[in-house]
Amino acid sequence: xxxxxxxxxxxxxxxxxxxxxxxxxxxxxxxxxxxxxxxxxxxxxxxxxxxxxxxxxxxxxxxxxxxxxxxxxxxxxxxxxxxxxxxxxxxxxxxxxxxxxxxxxxxxxxxxxxxxxxxxxxxxxxxxxxxxxxxxxxxxxxxxxxxxxxxxxxxxxxxxxxxxxxxxxxxxxxxxxxxxxxxxxxxxxxxxxxxxxxxxxxxxxxxxxxxxxxx
Amino acid sequence: xxxxxxxxxxxxxxxxxxxxxxxxxxxxxxxxxxxxxxxxxxxxxxxxxxxxxxxxxxxxxxxxxxxxxxxxxxxxxxxxxxxxxxxxx
Numbered sequence: 001x002x003x004x005x006x007x008x009x010x011x012x013x014x015x016x017x018x019x020x021x022x023x024x025x026x027x028x029x030x031x032x033x034x035x036x037x038x039x040x041x042x043x044x045x046x047x048x049x050x051x052x053x054x055x056x057x058x059x060x061x062x063x064x065x066x067x068x069x070x071x072x073x074x075x076x077x078x079x080x081x082x083x084x085x086x087x088x089x090x091x092x093x094x095x096x097x098x099x100x101x102x103x104x105x106x107x108x109x110x111x112x113x114x115x116x117x118x119x120x121x122x123x124x125x126x127x128x129x130x131x132x133x134x135x136x137x138x139x140x141x142x143x144x145x146x147x148x149x150x151x152x153x154x155x156x157x158x159x160x161x162x163x164x165x166x167x168x169x170x171x172x173x174x175x176x177x178x179x180x181x182x183x184x185x186x187x188x189x190x191x192x193x194x195x196x197x198x199x200x201x202x203x204x205x206x207x208x209x210x211x212x213x214x215x
Numbered sequence: 216x217x218x219x220x221x222x223x224x225x226x227x228x229x230x231x232x233x234x235x236x237x238x239x240x241x242x243x244x245x246x247x248x249x250x251x252x253x254x255x256x257x258x259x260x261x262x263x264x265x266x267x268x269x270x271x272x273x274x275x276x277x278x279x280x281x282x283x284x285x286x287x288x289x290x291x292x293x294x295x296x297x298x299x300x301x302x303x304x
Contacts, residue, residue: 006262065242
């Protein structure tokens with residue numbers, strides 16, 4: 001994942017930057033308010049950031065014979081809320097763009113949108129929905145983290161398909177092509193991310209970690 | 216959460232990650248981002264920007280990835296340990 005530096009045409013790079021910027025600003029504001037209200041949330045925030053750092057550094061093999069990495073942002077969405085998780089994801093993406101030549105600054109907006117906005121919000125919505133349907137906490141957490149991970153790669157595929165539509169089959173054909181590269185490889189990784197997220201969420205809850213309520 | 220379930224979930228995650236190798240699936244296990252990149256370049260597109268800085272070589276790159284994971288693992292351990300200690304008191 002992470003669309004590489006220069007791999008979105010300038011107009012697309014600019015548009016995704018414009019789309020993501022308000023989410024980052026809103027996330028910073030939300031984070032500041034949350035920490036002012038509940039300073040003890042700092043530790044939970046640290047755990048969520050640390051988890052995203054570990055998971056997005058792990059390139060894992062998949063059944064397609066390719067490798068990819070999980071995102072780790074589903075945990076943040078549930079522990080501190082999706083808005084604050086946008087900030088966490090942005091820090092991870094900046095670290096990887098500047099130090100690892102993984103992702104890039106021109107594609108930062110697009111990558112923030114897939115990994116730090118769409119993934120966390122879908123994870124959060126799935127988690128809330130699952131709880132409302134009466135699913136056990138562990139099952140809801142697993143599904144939420146897994147769906148958040150898959151969403152990130154689905155959105156990245158759509159972003160590339162928008163920028164590089166197939167000459168014959170247009171957006172749909174290009175989306176199928178990019179999703180074939182990203183999404184299929186991602187399925188087992190998303191399952192593994194779901195399992196790890198359950199373990200860490202439960203470990204935080206068992207130690208009475210303060211959790212951010214709401215988005 | 217019960218300890219056996221935690222252990223089962225952790226083992227499950229390891230098993231899922233190791234499955235391609237256990238199943239003997241061939242391939243070079245290249246990154247999916249590289250594959251998408253090759254696909255785009257095959258269409259005639261050329262990137263218009265380069266990373267400001269790239270790690271000089273594979274070894275340096277794995278060092279930095281390992282560093283990223285180490286920072287994360289250390290931070291997570293610190294927080295869980297601190298919360299654990301706070302609860303005991």
